[in-house]
Amino acid sequence: MLNRRTVIKGAGATLGMAMSARSYARIKGANDRLRVAVIGVNGRGQAHMSAFTKLPNVAVTHLVDVDSKVLAKRAGEFAAKGNPAPETVHDYRRMLESKAIDVVTVATPDHWHAKLAIDAMDAGKHVYLEKPIGMVPAEGEALIAVQARTGRHLQVGNQQRSSQETRQLADLIRAGELGEIYEAQTWYANNRVSIGRGHEMAPPAHLDWDLWQGPRPRGPYRSNLVPYNWHWFWKYGTGETCNNAMHELDVARWLMGLTYPKTVSARGSRRFYRGDDWEMYDTLALDLVYADGRTIRWDGNSCNGMERYGRGRGVLFLGTKGSAIVDRNGFELFDLAGKPLRKVVAAASSETTGTVGEGALDVYHAGNLVDVIRGRTNALASPIREGHISTTLCHLGNIAYRTGSVLTLDATTGRPSSPEGMKLWSVDYEPGWEVKA
Template sequence: MTDAIQRRDFIRQAALATAGITGMPAVLANGSANEKLVVAIMGTNSRGSALCEGFAKLPGAEVAYVCDVDDKAMAKGLKAVQQGGQKTAPKGIKDFRRALDDKAVDVLVIAAPDHWHAPASILALKAGKHVYVEKPCSHNPREGEVLLDAARRHKKVVNMGNQRRSWPYVVEGIQAVKEGAIGRAYYAKAWYANTRQSIGKGKPAPIPAGLDYDLWQGPAPRKDYRDNLIHYNWHWFWHWGTGELLNNGTHFIDLCRWGLEVDYPTRVSSQGGRYAFDDDWETPDTQLTSWDFADRKSISWEGRSCNGRNVEGISGGVAFYGEKGTLVINGNGYTIYDNRNKELKKVSGDTTNQLNATGPGFDLDVDHLTNFREAVRQGKRPNSSIEEANKSVLLCHLGNIAHRTGRLLNCDPATGRIVNDPDAMKLWSRTYAPGWEPLV
């Protein structure tokens, strides 16, 4: 075995150790831990297609269903499975619930719009399936609470797709922060910059052929179809999406929280707005958010959806600041500086700095998917367990609530819940289409 392979295996084990992984009853429903993982994938227009290819390539896994409400997106998913080298063609279906009825299916993979993430996860858990859900794991804080309760009650693995939890040199960098490479770390800054264009003013339009718009809306109260919504712009509407803070910020805020070893904040504030264009975009394209924690620690976020000027030479990343220096996470790598800005150490991983709005490809998914497969097979908690993932997603939700209310939020550091602000707590949940309320 080469030194490089030994190093990679060591870092993978460190990922488990630093995440505090413990065993939990979550083996395959169908018997042996060595059996094939049978997967259904929901939502395959963009990120879901990458997951179709990734799970098709993953040894010991088979994609049995490709589920999408749009015929064109379904075709993308079916093609991606084929490109992944799977010999057996999966079934293409519009309603993912049909796949949940199949006892042979072990896992539901969810890459549908945000308003579907928690409700679909909960339905899958109730059907006895394990869940791989893309970030964010919820559309609002209450959904995260219900999803966590469902995972515990049904004793299944729920893993979120914040893949950096499994990137080997990110794991090494986070461990370095925890071990004092920059002294006591007290502040972490996260950022994401892109140059997105205007979505314009949408107009009522006929529903495209092949799209089941009613099922696309699913848990969300019904709204008429408009021509600037599907397939990506829903991110920027509160009704279905969660804005850039949860779209991309989830990845980086999670690393901040992980490295600083904090859970819930004491105070949250957020400033910004829709500045770049006058259009239908509702969520902020420019957002500055801060979280204060006990033990003299803070996290900040700078999101610029429409101005792609890099920070630290990269479009998205994290910097940890400590008593003795700074550690910057750059893709699957990191750099350490002393307090005079002298570079002390640089570790370069196997990624590039190029921006990919749909997330990492299979080369950087592989460790995360492998970890998920082994968590299901062996009954262990995955690197991005719902317990840890939900804490990071909640921070982002709190940032959006602070933005939408326009005021400082005080939070219970034991639970993350907002205190003494009934109006802000109105955004803790949402209204659902009749019959779609997520229940354990």
């Protein structure tokens, strides 16, 4: 099992026992090497490439992207670091035909996540799937069914589940160190800029716009949509809640031992750059209230980077014996008077608010999937059923915001009781590109 002692501290953290990918072919057991294909290499996919390359006897052999310019650039950068030149693939379907690939990682825009993961599992591949796991909760339900049917391993990319420091805090909470945890306050702060006013135009020659749209109904290309601003359009994105709240809400409910709340409410608005094309909130307060009265709150500020407790993101747990603050890089304990009692700092750091988000946790999380595939452990850090619950909490925040209502949920499935809420539980697809189990 990977642990923090195997990672050297720093932004470019590498496994202490790692060697260059070129060396793998010369070591005993190279024929047992796991071969990885990364789909979507413009943003978060770079962290996937880096993490899997650092694992012993694992090789990134294929890069997949619908943008030929980005694909060539990333392949060149990868080879320049001393790695064997990867095969570049334009259409993921051709890649899935290869029996030489064991693991597929998905780091595309949100609207592709569930479709790619399902097709990969059906092709016999194991999957590392970025959050959110889908555009809507129904896609998470489909992923659970396909994973059970195929028996493939599916790791959801909420990498803080592989943090040894967060797991240490979880043990302390279970042991009663903080008493009863009655509330978790979570937050995210960034200073995103305006996306401006775009216009419809012909897509650039290096981008396959039809394939980029994939499962979504076809529409015109827009000048300010690709590569990142799709996050803020309802047709392709899921907003800051699914983009970032997923991490902290997941940690909060995990350490509190919670699943679906009784009610979900959200107050959000566009406070900055109101004249641009950003369709969603940039400021949102999300409240999850559980049947026993415990609460989880997320405060999202996309365009106001004011930190809390010196952190751009994190979780504050309030307990009857004390409190704790945790983020990707460690935790702190406090008594009821707010006096610091203990501070634990991660041995190797991880990025917190950048768009690539690279760090040591990526290596741990990817390593956990590899260990499960090789039979060294049976426990995925973030299996699909857990990832679905946490992703659904984020979708429910969006649904509450979009319907302007307080949602009352089925505690077993997370489904809202209102017909208006259930209308947003699923989406329509381009014919022939449906996401289904």
